[in-house]
Amino acid sequence: MAGWWSIFLFTLAVLTEGTAARPFSSSTWKHRRHPLRGDHIAQFKEKYFIQILDHFNYNSLGNGTYAQRYLITDQYWKKDGPIFFYTGNEGDVWDFALNSGFILELAAEQRALVIFAEHRYYGKSLPFGDESFNIPNIGLLTVEQALADYAVMITELKKELGAGKCPVIVFGGSYGGMLSVYMRIRYPNIVAGALGASAPILSTAGMGNSGQFFRDVTADFENCSPACKDAVRSAFQKLQALAQQEDYAHIQSAFSLCKTPSSPKDINQLNGFLRNAFTLLAMMDYPYKTSFMSDMPAFPVKVACETMLNGTDMLLALRDTVGIVYNSTGEHACYDLYSLYVECADPTGCGLGFNSFAWDYQACTEVELCFESNNVTDMFPPMPFTESMREQYCAKRWAVVPRPGWLKTQYWGDALSTASNIIFSNGDLDPWANGGIRKSLSESLIAINIPEGAHHLDLRASNTADPDSVTKARQKEAQVIAQWVKTAREKTV
Numbered sequence: 001m002a003g004w005w006s007i008f009l010f011t012l013a014v015l016t017e018g019t020a021a022r023p024f025s026s027s028t029w030k031h032r033r034h035p036l037r038g039d040h041i042a043q044f045k046e047k048y049f050i051q052i053l054d055h056f057n058y059n060s061l062g063n064g065t066y067a068q069r070y071l072i073t074d075q076y077w078k079k080d081g082p083i084f085f086y087t088g089n090e091g092d093v094w095d096f097a098l099n100s101g102f103i104l105e106l107a108a109e110q111r112a113l114v115i116f117a118e119h120r121y122y123g124k125s126l127p128f129g130d131e132s133f134n135i136p137n138i139g140l141l142t143v144e145q146a147l148a149d150y151a152v153m154i155t156e157l158k159k160e161l162g163a164g165k166c167p168v169i170v171f172g173g174s175y176g177g178m179l180s181v182y183m184r185i186r187y188p189n190i191v192a193g194a195l196g197a198s199a200p201i202l203s204t205a206g207m208g209n210s211g212q213f214f215r216d217v218t219a220d221f222e223n224c225s226p227a228c229k230d231a232v233r234s235a236f237q238k239l240q241a242l243a244q245q246e247d248y249a250h251i252q253s254a255f256s257l258c259k260t261p262s263s264p265k266d267i268n269q270l271n272g273f274l275r276n277a278f279t280l281l282a283m284m285d286y287p288y289k290t291s292f293m294s295d296m297p298a299f300p301v302k303v304a305c306e307t308m309l310n311g312t313d314m315l316l317a318l319r320d321t322v323g324i325v326y327n328s329t330g331e332h333a334c335y336d337l338y339s340l341y342v343e344c345a346d347p348t349g350c351g352l353g354f355n356s357f358a359w360d361y362q363a364c365t366e367v368e369l370c371f372e373s374n375n376v377t378d379m380f381p382p383m384p385f386t387e388s389m390r391e392q393y394c395a396k397r398w399a400v401v402p403r404p405g406w407l408k409t410q411y412w413g414d415a416l417s418t419a420s421n422i423i424f425s426n427g428d429l430d431p432w433a434n435g436g437i438r439k440s441l442s443e444s445l446i447a448i449n450i451p452e453g454a455h456h457l458d459l460r461a462s463n464t465a466d467p468d469s470v471t472k473a474r475q476k477e478a479q480v481i482a483q484w485v486k487t488a489r490e491k492t493v
Contacts, residue, residue, distance in 0.1 A: 044071040044097060044116070049156070051120070053127055054140055055148035066127040068149060071097050071116040072157075076104075078111035082485045083158070083168045085191075086116040087150055087183060089176030090359045091351075093118035093125075096176065099292045101461020103171050106478055110485065113163065117153055119146050119179075121358040133357045135399055141358060143366050143407070146179065151187045167192040167488035169481055173456030174198050174432065175367070182411045184422050193421035193484035195477060196436075197456035202414060203435025205407040206368040213348060214275070214373040214380055216431040220282040220301050221379065228305035232278070233379040235308075235318040236271075240381055243267040254315035258334040266337070268383070273341040275373065275380050276349045277322035278304070285429045285454040287465040293351075295328040298465065301429075345393055347371045347385045364394035366406055420444040421484050423477055427453020427470075446480060448473050 046069065053064040071093055084107050088096060097116045107114045118125040121141045126132040150170075158164050170191050172180035177199030184194035202208055209215075222229040242251050243264070251270070252260040261267055280294055285301045297303050304321045311317025326332065326340055344350035345363035348371060363369050370387055373380035387404060394400050412419070420442070426433035427450040440447045450458060452467035458474055 043075055044073050046071055049153050051149050052152060055145055055152070066120070066125070068120065068125045068153065069093055069118040069123060070153065073104075073107075073114050076108045076111055077113040079163070080489070081111035081113065081166065082192075082488075083154070083163060083166050084112045084114045085150070085154060085168055085170050086114075087146075087170050087172040087176050087179035088117045088119040088122070089172060089174060089179065090119065090122055090362070091355050092123035094123075095292070096173070099290075100171070100173065100459045102459050102474055102477075105462060106481065109478065110482060112169075113161070113166070115153075115157065117150055119176075120149055121361075122355050126354075133354065133361075138358075138361050138398070141361055141365075143179070143182065143362075144410070147182055147186055150179070150183060151190050154190055165489070165492040167485045167492075169484060170194045171459065172196060172199070173459045174200075175204075177456065178204065181422055181424070185411055185416075185419055188420075192488035193423075193481060195423045195425065195481065197425045197459045198427065198430050198432050198436065199424060200432045200435030201407075201411070201437065203371075203432075204367050204369065205411070205413050206370075206404050207408060207413055208435055210370050210372050210385075211374055211377050212434055213371040213431050214279075214378040216434055217279055217282045218378040218380070220285060220429055220431065221278070221305060224301050224305045225309065228308055229379050231308045231314060232318070232321075233375070235314040236274070236375075236379065236381050238314055239267075239270075239318075254313075255319045256334045258336045269337045269341070269343065271381050271383060272343055272347075273326075273335070273337050274318065274322050275383070276341055277325040278380075279348050279431065280325050282429070282431050283455040286457060286460070287452070287467065288463050294325050297324065300324060345369065345390055345397075347383070361398055361400075364390070364398050364400055364402055366403070368402070368404060368407065416441055416445060422446070423448060423480060425450065425453075425456070425458050425473060425477065427451075427455065427457050429454040430456075446476075448476055 048067040048069055050065045051068040053066055054061045084103050086096060086100060086103060093116050103114060106112070120127060121132055121138070127140060128137040131137055154168055158166065168191050170180040170183045177196035178201050180194040181196040181199055181201055183191045203212065218229055221232060239251065248261045255270065261270060281300045281304050284290060284293060284296045285299065286296070288298045290296050304324055307321045307324065308317050311320060326335065342350060342352060342356055344356065344360040346359060346369045348369065350356040350359045350363070370385050370390055372385045373383045375382050390402055394402055421444050423446050424437035425448040426436050426438060430453065432455060437447050438449060450469045450473045452469050457470050458477065
C-alpha cells in the first residue's frame with residue numbers, strides 16, 4: 001500500500017442549507033447552536049489521499065495510485081471522540097457536504113471528527129484524469145473498489161491522526177446510503193455503525209417491481225391533488241396525440257423547444273426530459289427552498305400542481321411546470337432537449353457532465369435501475385426499460401454486459417439477519433423509499449420512516465420549516481448512534 005499524504009489543502013467556509021434551527025427536546029441531543037452558521041461556522045479542509053488504483057489485482061496496475069479528494073474538519077473533535085465518515089456518492093463531494101448539515105450538528109454534540117470522502121470517478125477524484133472515462137480505464141469503477149477506497153482511507157487516516165481507538169460511524173444518502181450500509185456489512189471491523197438515508201438497497205439489486213418508482217412519483221402528486229395527477233396525465237396524452245399526427249411544429253411551439261422535433265426519437269427524448277422533471281420535484285419536495293440537485297422552491301410538488309391546475313392550456317401548463325426544474329432562473333429562452341437531459345441506463349436520470357458518464361457506467365454494470373412508466377399505475381407515457389433494452393444500450397455504450405443479481409449476491413439483498421448496527425431511514429414523499437428497508441429487522445437493524453420526508457431530508461441541517469417527523473427521526477438517530485459509539489468504545493478499553 002502506497003500510504004497517504006496531502007498534496008493540496010485549502011479551507012472553505014461551508015454555507016448552510018438551513019435557516020434558524022429548531023431546538024430538540026431529547027436529553028441525549030440538546031441542540032445548542034447551529035454548526036454551520038454565524039460564529040460557529042464549520043471549516044472543512046480539502047485534502048487529497050493517495051489511494052490505490054486497483055485493490056484486487058496485483059498485476060494489472062501494480063502499485064498504481066490516484067489522488068482521492070476528501071474534506072475534513074476537527075472543529076468539534078475531542079481526541080477520543082468518534083469519527084463520522086460520509087461515504088461519498090455520484091457527484092462532487094462538496095455537494096454532499098453542503099447538504100448534510102445534520103452530520104455536523106451531531107458532530108458538535110458528540111464531539112466527532114467529520115470526514116466527507118469523494119467517490120472514485122466523481123468530482124475531482126479521477127483515477128486517470130481526463131482519460132478516466134475511456135475504455136478500459138473506467139473498468140475500475142465498481143462498488144467494491146469504492147468501498148475498499150473508504151476502508152483504506154479510514155484505516156490510514158486513523159493512524160495518521162492517532163485515532164486508532166475512535167469508533168467510526170458511516171453516513172450516506174441515496175447511493176451514498178447504500179454504500180454506508182455496504183460498509184457496515186463488508187467492513188464491520190472498521191465501521192461500528194451506519195446510517196443509510198434513502199438507501200434503495202432492494203430496488204437497485206433487482207428486487208421489486210419495475211413500475212414502483214414512477215408509481216410512487218405519481219403518488220406524490222396525487223396526494224397533493226388528485227386533479228393534479230389527472231392534469232399531468234391528460235397533458236402527456238395530448239402530447240402523444242400530437243406526436244402520432246406528426247404535428248411537430250405545434251409541439252415545438254407549446255414546449256418552447258430550440259429545435260423542432262422530427263422523429264419518434266425526438267419525442268421519446270422529450271418524454272424523458274419532461275418525466276425527469278417530475279422525478280426531481282418529487283425527490284426534492286422539501287418544506288423550504290433548496291439548491292441541491294436543482295434550484296427548488298419550498299414544497300415544489302405543491303407549486304408544480306398549482307402551476308398545472310392554473311394553466312388554461314394543458315401543454316403550456318406542462319411546459320411551465322417542468323420549468324420549475326429546468327428554468328428556475330428564467331435564463332432559457334428555449335429548451336435544448338439533448339443538452340438539458342441525457343438518456344442513459346438510469347431512467348430516473350444520470351445528470352449531466354462527467355459525473356453522468358460515471359453513473360451511467362455503474363447503471364450498466366452493478367446498479368440495476370430497470371424502472372419504467374406505463375400510464376396505468378402512473379401518470380407518464382409508456383416508456384419501457386427492460387433488462388434486454390439495458391443490455392443492448394450498455395453493450396453499445398460501454399462494451400459491457402450487465403450482471404443482474406450481483407448486488408444482491410455481494411451485499412445480501414434483504415437477507416440481512418446476521419448484520420447489525422444499521423439505520424435505514426426513508427421519507428414517505430421519496431419515490432426511492434419503497435426500494436429500501438421500511439421495517440425494522442432486529443433491535444440493531446432499525447427502520448425509521450418519516451411521513452413528511454423527501455429524499456434523505458434527515459441528513460439536511462435543521463430548519464424551522466422541518467416537520468415534526470424529521471425532528472423526531474434525527475433525535476432517534478442521534479440516540480442510536482451515541483449508543484453505538486459508547487458500546488464500541490467500551491470494547492476498546
